Amino acid sequence: MNKKVLLSAIAAGALVLGLSACAPESVTSGDGADKGLIGVAMPTQESERWIKDGDAVKEGLEAEGYTVDLQYAQDDIPKQIEQIDAMITKGAKVLIIAAKDGTALTDQLQQAADAGIKVIAYDRLINESPNVDYYATFDNYGVGVLQANSLLAGLGVTDIDGKAVDGVTGPFNIELFAGSPDDNNTHFFFNGAMDTLQPFIDSGVLVVKSGQVTQDVVATQDWKLENAQKRMEDLLTTFYSGGDKVDGVLSPYDGLSRGIISALTDVGYAVGPDFPIITGQDAELDSVKAIVAGEQYATIFKDTRELAAATVQMTLAILAGDTPETNDSETYDNGVKVVPTNQLTPYIVRKDDIDKLLVQSGYYTADQVAG
Numbered sequence: 354m355n356k357k358v359l360l361s362a363i364a365a366g367a368l369v370l371g372l373s374a375c376a377p378e379s380v381t382s383g384d385g386a387d388k389g390l391i392g393v394a395m396p397t398q399e400s401e402r403w404i405k406d407g408d409a410v411k412e413g414l415e416a417e418g419y420t421v422d423l424q425y426a427q428d429d430i431p432k433q434i435e436q437i438d439a440m441i442t443k444g445a446k447v448l449i450i451a452a453k454d455g456t457a458l459t460d461q462l463q464q465a466a467d468a469g470i471k472v473i474a475y476d477r478l479i480n481e482s483p484n485v486d487y488y489a490t491f492d493n494y495g496v497g498v499l500q501a502n503s504l505l506a507g508l509g510v511t512d513i514d515g516k517a518v519d520g521v522t523g524p525f526n527i528e529l530f531a532g533s534p535d536d537n538n539t540h541f542f543f544n545g546a547m548d549t550l551q552p553f554i555d556s557g558v559l560v561v562k563s564g565q566v567t568q569d570v571v572a573t574q575d576w577k578l579e580n581a582q583k584r585m586e587d588l589l590t591t592f593y594s595g596g597d598k599v600d601g602v603l604s605p606y607d608g609l610s611r612g613i614i615s616a617l618t619d620v621g622y623a624v625g626p627d628f629p630i631i632t633g634q635d636a637e638l639d640s641v642k643a644i645v646a647g648e649q650y651a652t653i654f655k656d657t658r659e660l661a662a663a664t665v666q667m668t669l670a671i672l673a674g675d676t677p678e679t680n681d682s683e684t685y686d687n688g689v690k691v692v693p694t695n696q697l698t699p700y701i702v703r704k705d706d707i708d709k710l711l712v713q714s715g716y717y718t719a720d721q722v723a724g
């Protein structure tokens with residue numbers, strides 16, 4: 354290396370060091386002219402989907418010249434509050450928030466509004482605040498309907514669109530799980546599913562042996578796999594040790610499904626044609642593999658790339674002083690206002706749908722899903 358090159362290499366190194374020394378933690382800059390800071394607050398890195406969401410939103414905004422402060426709260430409410438406070442202090446222009454707790458951010462959102470910062474609720478609605486400007490999500494009630502439809506279709510009670518198959522009377526033993534009670538999506542998923550399943554419970558085709566059918570009883574705190582596994586183990590011990598068999602489980606999220614599957618296989622349920630029908634959500638890679646392996650019947654695919662792209666578009670429109678595109682102005686009442694929403698479409702993924710929906714769309718490679 355000649356002297357000139359060496360000197361400029363040292364200077365570049367010093368610049369990089371200098372920049373990173375004064376850059377706030379976790380901030381990554383885009384490559385073009387810096388148009389300003391956008392704060393992105395995600396709930397947890399424990400679930401793969403939020404990592405994909407965070408990465409996609411960050412990349413999309415950086416490609417437009419923004420700097421992104423992407424933070425994960427590890428499902429800790431005070432931590433998420435602290436992270437959002439810091440984004441406001443750093444002068445973020447827009448906040449994109451997937452809340453850990455849908456009702457814990459009222460003060461932060463007020464501070465944001467006072468500072469002229471717009472707020473987009475990402476996937477999960479933030480409740481009890483007038484300062485949620487927009488909401489980007491999927492059809493959450495529809496997700497619940499699709500979960501119920503996949504359970505019914507797996508049992509052979511209906512086709513995949515929910516049309517009853519003649520002459521199938523069961524009875525099939527099912528158990529129900531709901532998501533975390535602090536997540537606004539939980540009741541949309543559960544209501545969509547229960548509205549679809551209830552007629553079959555009423556007619557006796559489906560039997561919930563435990564009798565546990567209300568959201569408060571079947572909820573899973575923090576969406577945690579361990580909590581679902583423990584509840585499934587308890588259900589098996591209490592209601593199924595006399596020889597009755599579980600035929601299906603409504604699970605609202607792939608992480609919970611994996612816990613439920615472990616509880617079942619631990620007591621001897623063997624993968625094969627009689628394995629219970631288990632639903633899910635998020636098309637997490639481990640669960641897609643479980644579908645390939647015949648342990649899980651279906652998941653619900655919500656393309657995080659689409660949600661991220663829609664959110665980036667919303668952000669750009671806000672910053673340009675335009676009104677972002679929305680397609681729902683009725684569904685999402687947060688207790689103070691109905692939040693204008695862009696709702697995207699979820700899809701059922703069974704084994705035969707993996708190639709078309711997940712591989713051909715580039716969400717996963719064929720090698721990844723094959724295990």
Ligand code: GAL
Nearest residue numbers: 400402477536538576606635
């Ligand atoms: C929900 C989200 C689901 C799932 C779940 C657990 O809010 O809509 O897709 O990710 O959280 O993380």
